[in-house]
Amino acid sequence: MAILQHSRASPTEDFSIARQVMADVADYYLANGGPAAAREHVEKVANELKIYPDSHEAYLDTMAMIAEAEQAERLKAEALFQQQQQNLIKSMMGVVKSQENTKQPTADKHPRQDLHDVVLPPKLSSEKAIRIWRKLQEAGMIDDRYQPVRLSRTDVALLAEEMTIRLADENDNLLDIKEWKPYETLWHRKNMKADLQRALTQDKTPEFRDKIKRILEGEA
Numbered sequence: 001m002a003i004l005q006h007s008r009a010s011p012t013e014d015f016s017i018a019r020q021v022m023a024d025v026a027d028y029y030l031a032n033g034g035p036a037a038a039r040e041h042v043e044k045v046a047n048e049l050k051i052y053p054d055s056h057e058a059y060l061d062t063m064a065m066i067a068e069a070e071q072a073e074r075l076k077a078e079a080l081f082q083q084q085q086q087n088l089i090k091s092m093m094g095v096v097k098s099q100e101n102t103k104q105p106t107a108d109k110h111p112r113q114d115l116h117d118v119v120l121p122p123k124l125s126s127e128k129a130i131r132i133w134r135k136l137q138e139a140g141m142i143d144d145r146y147q148p149v150r151l152s153r154t155d156v157a158l159l160a161e162e163m164t165i166r167l168a169d170e171n172d173n174l175l176d177i178k179e180w181k182p183y184e185t186l187w188h189r190k191n192m193k194a195d196l197q198r199a200l201t202q203d204k205t206p207e208f209r210d211k212i213k214r215i216l217e218g219e220a
Contacts, residue, residue: 018049019058026062026069035070042066118145121182129167132216139215146186155208156187157195162212 029038046059136142148156160183180192
């Protein structure tokens, strides 16, 4: 009986069994395992298909195809990572912005007022008191809203004491009466009398008192 000999190549140009088989194996494992699995199985079948004259060329072309797929997969993973990083940064910025929007401003408990909104207590709005305020403002000790500028609590108490002495009437001075309430109201303070007691124990007090007296010189 005559033996039927199968052709190893198709009449179609550029087609061979080796090339087709390797391409099919690569396609399958690229979709079901990835480039590493595709490379492993193409290596196996390439050894079996070496009987075909173009098997080596087909092998190289198939490996090149796998390498391209591997590079595309790598680029896709990098793009995904970059996108995730950008999303993470945007998310973090959104949280920070949200916190900034919801956070209450750390302003003074007593908001700034326009000059015409400042109401001085009667004791502190006399003609003499206004002259004292102006001198303190010129010295940079009081601002345009009649608030102390960079003074400690004990300094403020000493300033209030000095103003009280100069603005008190004869009876108040004789009885050593010091009204803290007008200053506590204007400066939003409490227990200024206690602050004065602490000031009396501090070494810097005499120097600060002398400074106030120099500023208010002429306002007996």
